Amino acid sequence: MAPARQRQDDGRATDAAPAADPVRCVGHLDCDAFFAAVELLRRPELRGRAVIVAHDGPRSVVTTATYEARRHGVGSAMPLSVARRRCPEAILVPPDLDAYREASQAVMSIVRDEIDVVQQMSLDEAYLELTGMLAPRAALRRLVARIKRETALDVSVGIGPSKLVAKLASDAEKPRGFVVLDRRAAWRRWADEPPGLLPGIGPRTATGLEERGIRTIRQLAGVDVAQLAEWFGPRTGPWLHRRCRFDDDDPVEPVREPVSESRETTFSIDLDDPDDLERELRRLSLKLAEALDAQGRRGRTVGIKVRLADFTTVTRSRTLPRSIDDGELVAELAVGLLREYGPPAPVRLLGVRLAGLELVDGPGAQLALPLG
Ligand SMILES: [Mg+2]
Known part of the structure; x- marks a missing residue:
């Protein structure tokens, strides 16, 4: 990167060169076990128990489980039949989307009150544009505390130079995580994980990589971009090449009102x-x-x-x-x-x-x- 100011022969500084772009800073905020957490607020007797939020039916899937249930291997989107086998003592609570929407609205209105540019991704997840903010960590610590104080809900936060790193960081130490990483730190932390860890790499691509002997992000980064394009096409190939280097410049875009x-x-x-x-x-x-x-x-x-x-x-x-x-x-x-x-x-x-x-x-x- 060119230096922002250069000394000329006469010793005067000149502003001819443009100032460096501010380092990008993105936050990702994600409520912990959101649906289950909302249920526990109105049913405190369930605290500390394995709770699964799901409809009771043969085709039913788990929407959310408390961390007590997760310890038994229960996870979101898992068929309820599997979850029950893994954790027979779990208490089943039917989803109440209206209650979750209400809680979501409470959380997100606090987020929007504190942060100007917010891209809400789901009821309980949002990207926050923090670039140019003087003390983003302190701002997000305050935000987390305020959400807890006003809604009694826990959130996890990730901060990084991109949406990709921020999202991985918020997920890294749940519940109540607060993880700040740059690209190098992200690489050190996850290079030996499977490529499927990276958001956007779905099961099909992950399987395609595995079939070619690529089992880690590090191995993926060792593959030539032309080779990736040949395997996965002219769009996905180069995208994978950047993704595995934790290179991402996707902007935080406020979501329009739904129509x-x-x-x-x-x-x-x-x-x-x-x-x-x-x-x-x-x-x-x-x-x-x-x-x-x-x-x-x-x-x-x-x-x-x-x-x-x-x-x-x-x-x-x-x-x-x-x-x-x-x-x-x-x-x-x-x-x-x-x-x-x-x-x-x-x-x-x-x-x-x-x-x-x-x-x-x-x-x-x-x-x-x-x-x-
Ligand atoms: Mg969540």
Whole structure:
């Protein structure tokens, strides 16, 4: 990098050379065992127990587990049947998304209050742009303490020169982690881990690498970029080449307000009775309208989503001349769309969506949740 100021022969400093870019600094904040933590707040008798948040059904998967359950090898996205075998004493709690959205909103409004540029990734996860901030660590320590004080929820934080390093760092010492790393430190810490550790490297790429004898990030970094491009294509190859060097310049981009919101449900047994389907669609419509009402929003386009037993997925929608938020009306329109379609086979999943959302004036307007 060129020096920002150069001495000329006469000894005067000149500003001809541009100042160096400030070193990038990115934070990643992630609530610890979020859904389970929210459940423990209202059911303190479960503290210290192995708790799994999941629906009870044959196709059910674990959404979150407490650290007590994780010690038995239970993890997110694991089939519930496997989780139960690994930890038979675990207590099962059904998910309550409305409660999690509310808790999420409480956490994220504190984050946005303290940090200007926030990219929320999910209910409990966000990237924070910290570049140019004088004391980012102190700022995030304060943020963590304030979240704990005002919501009683624990978060883990990672700080690094990129989203990639920050994310890995926040995950490195959960729960209540606070890890600050630069690229070199990230390399020292993870070079001998499997490439699948790096966010964005999915199981398919990881398997592809393993088949070629590449089992660590260090080994991946030893492969020529042209070779990677030949194996994985002109986009993924060079991307892998940078990824394994912890090289990432993806910007922190604030997420726009969502333009639609939906509710859907997967049945434990495929449904084919039209009455059952309509009842379910009404229930989802009322739930959706209730949530939007609480956020002070309404929409103009009502849509349905129907997934058949063979995974064929069909959507239908209707746009109205004005926006609505009345649950009964949403339900009427959704049921009308379902009747028009007339599913030709048993239904596996049913959903309803309201799009073209706008804020309604009033006290609820500022409470709009930035995630659907
Ligand atoms: Mg989390």
